[in-house]
Amino acid sequence: MTAPRAAPARAxxxxxxxxLSLIGVAGVLIRIVWFTPYEATQGAAxxxxxxxxxxxLSAYLALFVVAVMSIVYLWLRDERSxxxxxxxxxxxxxxxxxxxxxxxxxxxxxxxxxWTWDARLSLxxxxxxxxxxxxxxxxxxxxxxxxxxxxxxxxxxxxxxVPFIHLSVYLFRTLHPMPIVLKPERPSLPSxxxxxxxxxxxxxxxxxxxxxxxxxxxxxxxxxxxxxxxx
Amino acid sequence: MHRAPGTLxxxxxxxxxxxxxxxxxxxxxxxxxxxxxxxxxTFFFAWDQTAVSAVDLAPGVLWVTFTFAGLLGLHRSFxxxxxxxxxxxxxxxxxxxxxxxxxxxxxxxxxxSAVLAIAIxxxxxxxxxxxxxxxxxxxxxxxxxxxxxxxxxxxxxxxxVNTRLSELLLPMLSLPFFVxxxxxxxxxxxxxxxxxxxxxxxxxLRLLAxxxxxxxxxxxxxxxxxxxx
Amino acid sequence: xPDTFAYYVAAYVVTGILFAGYVASLAWRARKIVPRAGDxxxxxxxxxxxx
Numbered sequence: 001m002t003a004p005r006a007a008p009a010r011a012x013x014x015x016x017x018x019x020l021s022l023i024g025v026a027g028v029l030i031r032i033v034w035f036t037p038y039e040a041t042q043g044a045a046x047x048x049x050x051x052x053x054x055x056x057l058s059a060y061l062a063l064f065v066v067a068v069m070s071i072v073y074l075w076l077r078d079e080r081s082x083x084x085x086x087x088x089x090x091x092x093x094x095x096x097x098x099x100x101x102x103x104x105x106x107x108x109x110x111x112x113x114x115w116t117w118d119a120r121l122s123l124x125x126x127x128x129x130x131x132x133x134x135x136x137x138x139x140x141x142x143x144x145x146x147x148x149x150x151x152x153x154x155x156x157x158x159x160x161x162v163p164f165i166h167l168s169v170y171l172f173r174t175l176h177p178m179p180i181v182l183k184p185e186r187p188s189l190p191s192x193x194x195x196x197x198x199x200x201x202x203x204x205x206x207x208x209x210x211x212x213x214x215x216x217x218x219x220x221x222x223x224x225x226x227x228x229x230x231x
Numbered sequence: 232m233h234r235a236p237g238t239l240x241x242x243x244x245x246x247x248x249x250x251x252x253x254x255x256x257x258x259x260x261x262x263x264x265x266x267x268x269x270x271x272x273t274f275f276f277a278w279d280q281t282a283v284s285a286v287d288l289a290p291g292v293l294w295v296t297f298t299f300a301g302l303l304g305l306h307r308s309f310x311x312x313x314x315x316x317x318x319x320x321x322x323x324x325x326x327x328x329x330x331x332x333x334x335x336x337x338x339x340x341x342x343x344s345a346v347l348a349i350a351i352x353x354x355x356x357x358x359x360x361x362x363x364x365x366x367x368x369x370x371x372x373x374x375x376x377x378x379x380x381x382x383x384x385x386x387x388x389x390x391x392v393n394t395r396l397s398e399l400l401l402p403m404l405s406l407p408f409f410v411x412x413x414x415x416x417x418x419x420x421x422x423x424x425x426x427x428x429x430x431x432x433x434x435x436l437r438l439l440a441x442x443x444x445x446x447x448x449x450x451x452x453x454x455x456x457x458x459x460x
Numbered sequence: 461x462p463d464t465f466a467y468y469v470a471a472y473v474v475t476g477i478l479f480a481g482y483v484a485s486l487a488w489r490a491r492k493i494v495p496r497a498g499d500x501x502x503x504x505x506x507x508x509x510x511x
Contacts, residue, residue, distance in 0.1 A: 013486060013487070013490050014487070025479075029472070033472075043464045043465075044464045044465045044467070044468040045464035045467045045468050047468055048467065048468055048471040048472075051471060051472070051475050052471075055475070074456060090482075091482075094478060094479070094482045097478055098474075098475050098478050098479075101471070101474045101475070101478070102471045102474070102475060105467045105468075105470055105471040105474070106467070106471065108467060109464040109467045110464075126407055126410070129403075129406075129407050130407050132403070133400075133403045133404050133407065136396070136399075136400065136403055137390075137394070137400060137403075137404065140394035140395050140396045140397075140400055141393065141394050142395075145459075146393065149456050149457065149459065150390050150393075150394075150457065152456070153386075153390070153453045153456050153457060154390075154404065156449075156453065157383075157386075157408070157446075157449060157450070157453065158407075160445060160446070160449055161407065161408055161411075164411040164438070164441075164442055165407075165410070165411060167411075167438055168410070168411045168414050168415065168438065171418075171434055171435065171438065172414065172418070175418075175431075175434070211482070211483075211486075214486055215486060218486055218489055218490055218493075221490070221493050222489075222493055
């Protein structure tokens with residue numbers, strides 16, 4: 001019985017939804033650059049904030065998907081949840097990198113230091129290392145079933161670790177007085193800026209979801225072809 | 232009819248086996264010990280004595296060293312099972328899978344504790360700390376830290392040994408998990424050694440204890456997923 | 461203001477590069493699949509049933 005299977009119809013990666021999300025991100029960036037006023041004390045650098053925080057929220061969303069899909073995989077052993085977790089991990093790595101690049105670029109002009117071990121940036125640094133470990137682990141295991149199991153175990157344990165990192169950083173900062181210059185962690189924004197910020201959050205979250213979806217479809221296509229080859 | 236050993240009993244048997252193997256050659260123990268002592272010495276020479284006092288520096292040095300020494304020792308934990316797929320014998324035995332993990336973790340705790348039993352007095356010696364006080368204060372912290380380190384490290388060692396790049400992967404996986412352990416141990420130790428009241432060190436000790444409990448349970452439950460056939 | 465402008469530009473450029481780079485990597489990996497999928501098109505004239 002060796003009739004070749006038809007190639008599975010591939011869901012397109014860059015479909016209308018993807019284009020829409022790109023327009024959303026581009027639109028928000030245009031709004032930030034040209035249609036939002038500068039903030040009085042921080043000047044131009046404050047506009048970095050409109051990327052930095054939405055990117056962080058997107059990263060957290062992606063990592064949440066990794067954690068949930070890891071649990072789902074260990075419970076149901078459905079290969080698709082493993083592939084979705086992997087896709088979300090790659091996208092999470094992208095967004096945490098954005099956060100880690102924009103953070104210092106904002107911190108230097110505003111706080112005078114490239115790195116201040118503030119709570120969010122410290123946590124994001126750990127998440128970056130954990131996500132990298134996840135991706136390297138996947139690259140190091142050849143057997144797909146073992147790879148899925150190992151990744152899922154790491155995903156679940158990393159999710160358990162996050163509260164501890166949080167607590168450690170919090171304890172460190174509160175019990176260790178750190179030099180705090182002006183600390184605009186959550187600036188109260190006037191309504192125009194607040195609208196821009198909200199739009200940026202939605203645009204980034206939407207883009208994050210669409211990227212995960214695209215990556216997932218890519219992986220399904222790869223696996224589909226691989227399955228036929230092995231038939 | 233010979234009854235199969237219960238989980239804890241099986242774990243103890245496995246721990247004894249691992250320790251017996253180690254005692255015969257002592258090679259891993261000696262290399263980890265030498266590494267630890269050399270690291271303590273090296274840090275000492277890297278340090279400006281007028282800027283930071285010994286009591287402030289020593290705990291940090293100890294726990295960082297302990298992390299890397301621990302990694303060296305952990306790598307061997309499942310490594311001994313690799314030649315000839317020795318682990319298959321354990322998998323076929325009529326014991327709970329968790330017992331394999333617990334047994335190896337127990338052996339690792341013994342191993343790490345043995346290293347620390349020498350390293351802590353050495354620290355007191357090299358850094359001019361009061362012996363009695365140092366051992367009394369650092370001992371309990373060391374036990375908590377060792378449990379946390381070993382719980383996570385043993386599990387990742389089980390995983391890493393099945394991969395390429397196992398020497399890279401074990402540190403990459405483990406170190407993010409070690410950070411809360413090292414941070415809490417160092418912070419608690421510094422305060423205790425400096426004679427500060429216990430309440431100041433308590434938040435960190437509680438964090439360590441919570442970490443130990445949660446990760447021992449989680450890693451024990453996760454281990455069977457790493458060895459399914 | 462001119463002081464901080466450089467940082468602002470740098471942040472946007474870096475972000476843009478990271479996003480564009482990732483999307484490009486997706487497109488690149490997708491291209492590598494397409495030819496292989498083509499190979500697997502069934503030959504409807506010569507379907508064989510096994511022995």
